[in-house]
Amino acid sequence: TPDQKRNMVAALQSRGHVVAMTGDGVNDALALKHADLGIAMGSGAAVTKAVSRLVLLDGKFSNLPGVVAEGRRVIANIERISRLFLTKTTWAMTLSVVFGLALWSFPFLPRQLSAIDGFTIGLPAFALALLPNPQRYLPGFLRRSLLFCVPAGLVIGGLVTALDVLVHSQAGWSTSQGQTAVSILMSITGLWVLAALSRPFTALKTAIFAAMVIGFVGVFTVPLTTDFFGFAQLDWAHLQLPLMLGAVGIALIEAVQQVVSRILVRGAKAQGAKA
Numbered sequence: 001t002p003d004q005k006r007n008m009v010a011a012l013q014s015r016g017h018v019v020a021m022t023g024d025g026v027n028d029a030l031a032l033k034h035a036d037l038g039i040a041m042g043s044g045a046a047v048t049k050a051v052s053r054l055v056l057l058d059g060k061f062s063n064l065p066g067v068v069a070e071g072r073r074v075i076a077n078i079e080r081i082s083r084l085f086l087t088k089t090t091w092a093m094t095l096s097v098v099f100g101l102a103l104w105s106f107p108f109l110p111r112q113l114s115a116i117d118g119f120t121i122g123l124p125a126f127a128l129a130l131l132p133n134p135q136r137y138l139p140g141f142l143r144r145s146l147l148f149c150v151p152a153g154l155v156i157g158g159l160v161t162a163l164d165v166l167v168h169s170q171a172g173w174s175t176s177q178g179q180t181a182v183s184i185l186m187s188i189t190g191l192w193v194l195a196a197l198s199r200p201f202t203a204l205k206t207a208i209f210a211a212m213v214i215g216f217v218g219v220f221t222v223p224l225t226t227d228f229f230g231f232a233q234l235d236w237a238h239l240q241l242p243l244m245l246g247a248v249g250i251a252l253i254e255a256v257q258q259v260v261s262r263i264l265v266r267g268a269k270a271q272g273a274k275a
Contacts, residue, residue: 005031022061023048039064069134076133081125083145083197088121088190090153091160098161107164107182115229116183119215120190127208128198140267147260148196155252156189159245166241176232180220181242183231187216188246189253196257 005021009031012019021028021035024044032038033051040052041059049055056063099106163185167178191212198205219225226233234242 002027002030006034009035024059069132072135072137073131073133075137076135077129077131079141079145080133080197081129083149084121084125084194086145086149087153087156087193088117090150091157094154094157095160098157104164107160108179108186109230112179112183112229112231115219115225116186116190119212119219120187120194123215124194124198124208124212128205131204144260144264147263148256151256152193152196152253155249155256156186156193159185159189159249163242163245173238174232176230177234177238180231180234181238184220184234184239185242185246185249187220188242189249191216192250192253196253 005023005028009019009021013036018037019035020037020039021031022039022041023029023032024041026045026047028040029045029047029051032040032048037054038052039054039056040049042049042055042057043059044055054067095106098104160182163182164178167173167181173181191209194212195209198209201209219229220231225231
C-alpha cells in the first residue's frame with residue numbers, strides 16, 4: 001500500500017540511509033515524495049512525475065549509473081575547485097588586513113595577480129571541473145574545505161608578508177624586483193596547493209599540472225610576458241630568497257594537507273563506528 005511504501009522509506013532514513021525510490025503508479029507517489037531522491041518513469045502517472053526529483057523519459061533503469069556518476073563528478077569537483085578559490089580568499093584577506101593596517105604599499109600589481117591566478121587557479125580549475133570523479137558525496141563540505149583553506153591561506157599570506165619585509169629591509173632591491181620575488185613565491189605556493197588538491201594524480205591530472213608549471217616558467221622568462229606583466233629578471237642572489245621561502249611554504253602546505261587528511265580519516269572512522 002502507499003503507506004507501507006512510505007514507511008519503508010522512513011525506516012531506512014531513520015537509520016541514516018539516503019533513500020531513492022522508483023515508481024510509475026499513483027500508489028508510489030507518497031513514497032516518492034518522502035524519499036531523498038524520487039525517480040519516476042517517463043510513462044508513469046502525472047502525479048508520480050510531479051512529486052519526483054528525476055524522471056527517466058525513456059523509462060530505462062540502465063541510465064541511472066550514468067546519472068549517479070554525473071552527480072558525483074559535479075559535487076566532488078566543485079568541492080575540490082572551491083578549495084582553490086577559498087585558499088586564495090584567505091591569503092588575499094590576510095594581505096589586505098596586514099598591509100592595510102600597516103599602511104604599506106601592496107607587494108604586487110593587479111595584472112601580476114591576474115597572471116598568477118591564471119595558472120594556479122583559473123585554467124586548472126576549468127580543466128579539473130570537467131574530469132570524471134567517482135568520489136561519493138559526504139556531508140561536511142564546509143568543514144573539510146575550511147580545515148585546509150584557512151591554514152594554507154594563512155601560510156601563504158604570512159610568507160608573502162615576511163618576504164616583503166625582508167625585501168624592504170635589504171639594499172639592492174628595486175620595486176619591480178620585489179614585486180617579481182613576491183609573485184614567484186605566490187606562484188610556487190599556489191602551484192603546490194593545486195598539487196595537493198589534485199591528488200590522487202592520474203595521467204591527465206599530471207599533464208594539467210605540468211602545463212601549469214610550464215606556464216609559470218614562461219610567464220617569468222619570456223620577454224613578451226615579463227614586459228607586459230611588469231616582471232623583472234632576477235639574478236641568483238635575488239632569486240634565492242623567494243625560492244627558499246617557497247620551499248618553506250611547500251613544507252608547511254604539505255604538513256597542513258597531511259594533518260587535515262588524518263583528521264578527516266578519523267572523522268570518517270568515527271561516523272562508521274556510530275553507524
